Amino acid sequence: MSRKPPRPETLAERWQLRAPERQLLLWALVAITLGFLMLLGANPKDGLPVRWMDFLPLLALAVSFSAAHLVFSLLGFRGDQVILAVTALLCGIGLLAQYRMGVFTGEQVGALAYLVLPAGVALMTAAAAVCMNGRYRLAAPAQWFWALLSLGLVGLLLATGQRFRGGVYAAGFITPTEPLKLTVVLFAAAFIDHHVKALSKWPGPIPLPPLRALWPLLAFVALLLGLLLWQRDLGMIAILSLTLLALLLAGTRQPGYLIYGALIAGAAAYALLGLFAHGQRRIAVWSEPFQDPTGSGWQILQGLSGMYAGGLWGEGFGQARPSYTPIAESDFIYAVIAEELGFAGSVLLLAFFVILIARLYTIAARAKSPFGMLVATGIATVIATQTFLNVGGVTKLIPLTGITLPFISHGGSSLLTAFLVLGLVLAISDGEPKPVRSRPAAKRASSGRSAKPGRRARSRPASAR
């Protein structure tokens, strides 16, 4: 049984509490600095002398993550110590690869390019600070607000959107659907938390889900996914449906949801591919890239060619020629890293992703309130799905979905959203001040659920003490 340490009082104690995070963050920044030296060392070769300005992205990264660490230390934040350093490392590698692709060196680079990352870190820190100490639970009663916000975001896109490369983007290539990853998770988590008892009860000899309790969620999902489908945002649909399934499963522990979900997903995927030329083309490129190697297969094959050229160890940052892969700085950033750092580099990169995902799921597993568990599960699933869809797509294991690689890909809305959700999970990992007093949770505790008594019995006294 864990003894809950009170929040440290003195500044020295608080500084001491975050020591592991400081150590990890320091080494991550050292690694990224070395990477930057390696990268900039290639510049004079290309005839461009190195300027102070070139260190600006590195500086922004180091300062913003250090600031986040300082804020956590000052607040006596008790939450996860690994995530910040791992995120800094991932962002750093992403920065190196983006810098490599000329994101910071072009003619019309605005201040925006430099500001996205610090803004994201600030957003994460703020989210963690605001929601820590159990305050994140205030989001639960507002479940229908999140639902309306989700639909509103999609509506906004439909109103202002313009078509580009087979997808819909709002003005300035901002994708307002990115925050869906947060709002949908919040709504579904709150809804499932609220109705968990009804949702866990599968009646009858024929195992059918409790439709009476489920229908508001189903209606919302059908409406949302329908709107997304209209915009052909197949990647987002995949992420959100998988996340919803994970939430239902984690909340109710009913494997039936998984079975029905798999059936529906299979049928829907089959039907969709029959309907959408956009999807069909992607499947065709995936299964037969050599049918049209200089046309539709060009991007994926150039990415793979770069990987092959990179080999086991890679050529090093700044040495390879990843620019031959079209729009590599966003969706195909993984191919750039695999080309420049080699197979070894991609193994390490994915190892850090596994650590990040494992931390997120650990927070979910240990979260005190069921709502916190659900939110963390949802966010972890979003990040995991996104990672797999992107990396699998670039390596041609699965069809391309046009999903960005979290924290690595160049992008505004997706990066900010990723930081925001990370801040929320960090807040959950901080724990709660006093016994959970939220109304439905207390009720459930007294009624005692039949589904998994052991789990609840174990977790309840810890928080009730």
Added chain:
Amino acid sequence: MELLNTLFQSAPWGALRTGLHIVFLLLLVYLLKQIWDLRPVTGLKHLAKPRAGFGLVVAGIGLLLIGVLAYQATWQLSGTARPDFVAFMQSHDRRQFNPAHWIQRGRILDHRGRVLAQTREVAGPSDTEAQRWYPYGPGFAHVVGYADPRFGTSGMESAANVSLNGGTPESLREWGQLGRQLITGGKRPKGRDLVLTLDAELQTLAYRRLAGRPGAVVMLVPADGAVRVLTSSPSFDPNRVDGLLFSGPDPDARLLNRATAGLYPPGSTFKVVLAAQSLDRGQEPVLSCPGDGFTTSRRYPKIRDHEYYSARRAGRAWGGFGRIGLARALAKSSNVYFAQLGVLQGHAAFQQTIERFLFNSRVVLTEGLSGRQLMRTGRIPRIATSDQYGLAQASIGQGQVLVTPAHMALITAAIANDGVAMRPRLTPDEPVQVLGRMLGAHSAARLRQMMRQVVSGGTARGIDVPEIAIAGKTGTAQNPKGEPHSWFIAFAPADRPRLAVAVLVEHAGYGSAVAAPIARDLLLAARERGLL
């Protein structure tokens, strides 16, 4: 900043940069180790005890990503094993450091080491470029194929693409080599040479003797199936493959390999199959062959012998061969005899025979890592038992019977090899395989005597030479599109055959006049080169 710029441009920076690269990767590993070591303090113990099941989910995601990496490795590390991919990179990847560009594609050699295809360095617009060079040109274009950045690969260049490009490691030594290359990054794949069973000089002679006329020549070693000649005419120059070859209809069908895929009526060469059928049944019947021919029903025109027509053209009458046996019928190529023989022995026997002779199937000539080359065998639809006339026509190699030159060569080789058909193979490394027994050993011996008589005193006596005892069978195959096809199948020496050959020249008239001399010259040339 000045200092940095000087450092980056200094000489040792290259080595230093490699060092940085290694240190960077090592730092990442070190960071992983620290995260592992810090587990006791980062365990989030102040929260609740972990719920069950989440560990499993993380393990599942980890496995999924390991799967991604494993698949990625099949491109990134062993991409050489994907022939399409290597071809794509060779033609479309502008990265100078891509190892695919350094691949020194292996040569293709004939059985005596003469070069059929090799890669040459030629001066390109910007850099030296590798260019595939085929010294023997069009005569080998179908079987050797081409490797062109724009049009891909064909023939052996396609079937053996993987091993020509460096190949997949097959032996322990090569695995070790690959491992070292991976660690040092010094991937410099060198293609492996490919040796074929073909004979460059004989094949060149065969192609030259076809002289641009549509036709094909196939020569096999009966005992082991080695293909010495496989040429098809007209052909194209593999050194100058262009888009015109592939676009639009080509009246000459230059891309068609007539030797392995062209279907032709075999005419009288098919009589050896009927003779084999009869000998296997222990029958050498003496049949009456009247001058004005034979038919199964009054409704159908009579099947007559060649002599009938030449006599009529000369204004004379011809009394027929009279009562003759199998040997004389084969030597004289009597249509009347074989039509009667086929009908006499019936549909069941005929059906059984064409199955034994491997009609209506495909035979693998070579099986490479990245593809294979096939030959078609002849095509004979099932003849209805009520259709006696169809059977009579089929028995003399007309009507619905079609064969490929390669199939006729295979049948000839089987007769020469005591009745056993060996799988034709294009590379000496492939195992010697028995395709099946086409006829009995005794029947084969007797048939060889008969075929010798065709040359010594029958329809092919024009090509009889003192140097070698050639045995063979002529064919003059009627077809709906014009002059008859000229066929000749032969083996030599007649008593102990070491080579079997089939020659076809489309619409060239008598087999004895056009195809037979080509076969004779090839066998004589083979004798000069010690192949007989």
